[in-house]
Amino acid sequence: MQPSIPSADLPKPATSRGAARLIKFLIYSGAAVALLLTFFVARFFLWARCFDLRAFRVPSASMCPAICLNERVIAGMDAFNTRAPQSGEVILSERDEGNTKFVKRVIGVAGDTVAPGPSNTILVNNKPLSLPPPCGEKNAYAHLAAEGPPFEPVKVPKGSLFGIGDNLDSSYDSRHFGLVSLDKVKGKALLIYWSPNESRIGCKLN
Numbered sequence: 001m002q003p004s005i006p007s008a009d010l011p012k013p014a015t016s017r018g019a020a021r022l023i024k025f026l027i028y029s030g031a032a033v034a035l036l037l038t039f040f041v042a043r044f045f046l047w048a049r050c051f052d053l054r055a056f057r058v059p060s061a062s063m064c065p066a067i068c069l070n071e072r073v074i075a076g077m078d079a080f081n082t083r084a085p086q087s088g089e090v091i092l093s094e095r096d097e098g099n100t101k102f103v104k105r106v107i108g109v110a111g112d113t114v115a116p117g118p119s120n121t122i123l124v125n126n127k128p129l130s131l132p133p134p135c136g137e138k139n140a141y142a143h144l145a146a147e148g149p150p151f152e153p154v155k156v157p158k159g160s161l162f163g164i165g166d167n168l169d170s171s172y173d174s175r176h177f178g179l180v181s182l183d184k185v186k187g188k189a190l191l192i193y194w195s196p197n198e199s200r201i202g203c204k205l206n
Contacts, residue, residue, distance in 0.1 A: 050076025055193065056092070056101065062165035062172065063103050065134035065141055066090065066205060072194035073103075073205065079188035084109065085161060087124075088132070090189040090205045093163070093180050103189055104173050104180070105131075108154075108162030115153035116175075120144045120168065131166055135192075136200030144169055151175040161185070 054075055061069040067090070075092055085091050085106045092101045107124055108114040115123045122129040134140055148168060156162050160179040165171025174180060192203045 050079050050188070050190070052076065052078040053190075054187070056103075056189075058103055062167050062170055063090070063105070064167045064170075065139045066105070066132070066166045067103060067189065067192065068139070068195070068197075068200075070196070071192050071200070073189045074191055074193050075187040075189050077187040079190075080182075080185055084182060085185060085188070087112070088206065091161070091163065091180075091185050092187040092189060093184045094186060095177065095184065101186060102163075102173075104163030104165055104171075106161050106163055108156045108174075110156055110158045110160065112162070113153060113155045114162045114174075116148065116151055120146060120148035122148075122164065122168075122175075129164075135203035136195070136197055138197065139200065142167060142169060149175050154179070159183075 054077055055072060056075055057070060057072050058067045059070065067073060077092075080091075087106050087109055089106050090103060091106055092103055094100065095102060107122065107129055113123075113125055115126075117123040117128060131141070151174075154162065156179065159182050161182065162174045163180050164173045164175065189205045191205055192200055195201050195203075
C-alpha cells in the first residue's frame with residue numbers, strides 16, 4: 001500500500017491572477033463610466049427641462065454669433081408645452097405649412113413695446129436691446145450699418161412674440177415679416193453640439 005500524500009493547493013499561474021485583476025478593473029471602470037454618464041445626462045435634462053430632443057443644422061448666419069453658418073444645434077421640441085417663451089430665449093418657429101424652421105431670439109413678449117432706435121439699434125420698452133456676449137474664441141458681433149431696416153413700433157399683443165436674429169444686418173425677422181404667433185413656435189434651441197470652431201462646441205444658447 002502506498003502512503004497517502006496530503007493534497008495541497010497548487011499556486012495559480014501569474015497570468016490567471018493578472019487576467020482576474022484586469023477583468024475586475026474593467027468591470028469597475030465600466031461601472032464608474034456608466035455612473036458618470038448617468039450623472040451628466042441627468043444634469044443635462046434637469047438644465048434643459050426637455051425630453052423631446054432633436055438635432056438641426058442652421059443653414060444661415062442670421063443668428064451669428066449665437067449660432068453661425070452650418071453649426072449644429074440640439075433643440076427641445078417640448079420646451080414650451082406648458083409655458084410661453086421668455087425674452088432672451090432662442091426659439092424655432094414656422095411661418096408657413098412647410099417644415100422650414102426659423103431660429104430667432106425672442107426680444108418682445110406680450111405687453112412689451114419694440115421700436116427702432118437711433119444708429120441701427122432696437123428699443124424694448126424704451127431701453128436699448130442688449131444681446132448676450134458671444135461664446136467661444138474668434139467670435140464677435142458684426143459691425144452694424146449706420147441704419148437698420150425700418151419698422152413700425154409695436155406693442156406685442158397676447159399670443160405673439162417679437163423675434164430677431166442676433167446678426168441684425170443680415171436677419172429676416174419680425175422687423176420684416178411681423179410678429180410670431182405662439183402657435184407657430186415649435187421648440188427651443190438649447191446648445192451647439194457641432195461647430196467648425198471647436199471652442200464653440202457645447203455653447204449654451206439660453
